[in-house]
Amino acid sequence: MPADAVKKPGRLRRFLDSDIGWSFCHTPVAWLSALVLALLVLSALFAPLVAPQNPYDLTQIFIDKAEIPPIWQSGGEWPFLLGTDPQGRDVLSAILYGSRISLIIGFAAVMVSMLIGVSIGLTAGFYGGRVDNLLMRLGDTVLSIPTLLMAILVSAIFREMLPPALREPFSAVVLVLSIALTSWVQYARTVRALTMVERRKEYVLAARIIKVPATRIMGRHILPNTMTPVLVSATLNLGLAILSEATLSFLGVGMPITQPSLGTLIRIGNQYLFSGSWWLVVFPSLQLGLIVLSVNLLGDWLRDALNPKLR
C-alpha cells in the first residue's frame, strides 16, 4: 500500500477514508504485521541487493570461513551476522534468497489454486445439475484424502514423469502444481454457493436475454460479486501454502539443495543439530515463522474487517 501512495495519492486517500482503511489504521496488529510483512517481502525480493553475499556464486564463498557462529558469540566474524554453514555460506544471505523462493512459490500456488477453484466453482454453480454434481464429487474426493499426503504424492508423480535432467529446474513448478491441485476445493465451494445465488438475479437474466455468451456472464458479471470472500481465504491460504512448501521441502520432496527454500535450509540445518551449529536451523525457522505469522495476522484482521456481522 505505501508503494501505491507515491504514485497515486488519490487512491491512498480513498483507502484511508473507507471503512476498511479506518479499521486498518485503528488496529495496531494489522498495520504492525503489514509493516513487518512489507519489510520481509522487500528484503526477500531484493535479496541480490540487500544480502551481504550471493550464496550461489562460488567465487564469493570461502571454505575457510565454514561454520562461523553468529556475530555475538565468541568466534563470530564480520560480515557474517548470523554465522556461516559448513560450506562457508553466509546464513543471512541464504535466508534472504530462501525467503524469496518460499514467497514466490507460496504466492504462485495460491494464484493457481484460486484460478482452478474459481473456474470450477463458477462452472458448477452456473450450470448446476449433472456438471455441478460431477465437479463437487471430485472436490469431495480430493478432500477425503489428507492434503499433505495428497501433495506429497502428486509432487512425487510429477517429478517421476519428468526426464531426470529437467527435475531440478522444474521443482518449483512441480511444487506450485502439487500445492494448488490439493487446495482448490475451498475456493470452488465458496464461489459455487455464491454463483448459485447470483445467477437467479435480474442482471444475470438480463445479460442472458441479450445473448451474452455464458463465459462472459460468468467472468464479467458474476465473478466480481464473488471476489470478497475469495480474496479473504486467499490471504489466509497464503500462510498455509508457504507452510506446505516448507513442509514438502523439509521432507525432501520439494526444492533441491542447489536452490534452497526456507524448508530446504531447515532440512540441511537439521543434519547439523547435534554438532552444535544451532544457528543453521534456528534462524531459517524463525524467519519462516515470522513470515507466516504476519500473513496470518493480516488475514485474520481482513476476515474480521470484511465481516459485517462483527461490526
Place this chain on the structure above:
Amino acid sequence: MPAFLLKRLFNAAGVMLAVAFLAFLTFRFVGDPVELMLNEQASQQQRDELRVRLGLDKGFVLQYATFVGNAARGDFGISYRNQQDVFTLISERFPATFELVLVATFLSLAVGIPLGVYTAIRRDSFPAKMLQFVSVLGVSLPSFALGILFILIFSVTLQWLPAFGRGEVVQIGWWSTGLLTASGRKALILPGITLSLFQITLVMRLVRAEMLETMRTDFIRFARARGLPSRAVHFGHALRNCLMPVITVTGLQIGNLIAFALVTETVFQWPGMGMLFVQAVTFVDIPVMAAYLIVVSFIFVTLNTLVDLTYAWVDPRLREDALTGGANAR
C-alpha cells in the same frame, strides 16, 4: 435408518474406489514395473513373460479390478526396495504411529478444553488475550520447526529427553507398545507434544467459540437466575453443550493427525508408518506408497462415515434431511 446407512456406506465405498484408482495410476505413470524389475540385458521374451505373469498384458479395467481385489485382501505386493511383503511392513509400523496419535489426541483434549473455557469466560482478561495471540503463533510455526527447536532445547542442551526413536518397546502379540516402559514413555513426550500443538490450538478456538455462543442462550441466563454457582453454570451447563462439536472435530482430525504424523516421525526418527512412507517416496518404492495411501485414506473415510452415522443416530432430523433432500428442515 437402513436407507441412510446404505447411502453413507455407498459414498464411502465410492471414495475408496477413487483413492484406489489414484494409487493404481501411480503404478501406471511412474515407470514401467517390468523395466524396474529386470536388468538391461533381459531378452524381449523374458520381458513378455514377466508382463504376462504380472497381468500387465490384460486390459486397463481388468488390471484395475485385479488391483482393487488384491488391495481389499491386504495384498499390496512386494516392496521394490527391500523385497518384503508391503502389508507386513505397514502393520509392523502401525502401532508406533497409533500410539503417537493417541497421545497427541489425549493432550489436545486435556489442554485444549480448559484453555478454551478459560478464554471464553474471562475473554477480556490479559491472559486470555495472550492465549488468543499464542494460538495464532501455534498455527503459524510449522510443526517440524517446533520439533527441531524442542530437540535443540530439551535433548541437545538440557539432555532431559531422548531426541529420536521409541525407547524400549514391549511386544504383545503383533502389537508393540512403548507405554509400558519408562524409556518408551519418555520417548513419547516430545513427539506427542509436537504433533498435538496444532490440535490444541484448534480445540481451544473451537471450545471458545462454542462457549461464547452458548453463554448467550436463555437457559444459561435462567441457570444464573436460579442462583447456581458460576462453576456449575460454566462446566455443568455451558461446557456440556459444547462437547458435541469438539468430539466431532477430534474424530475427524484423527485422520489428519495420522497423515501429519509423518512429518513428526521424520523429525524424531520415529519408526512409524509415516517414516516408512517418506523413505518410500525418496526411493520411489511405489507399492509402499500406494499401500500407505490406501491404508490412511481407509482410516480417514471410516472415521468420517462413523462420525456421520453417530450424528444421525443422535439427531434424527439429520437422517430425514439426507433422504428427503432437506424438505423437513425446520
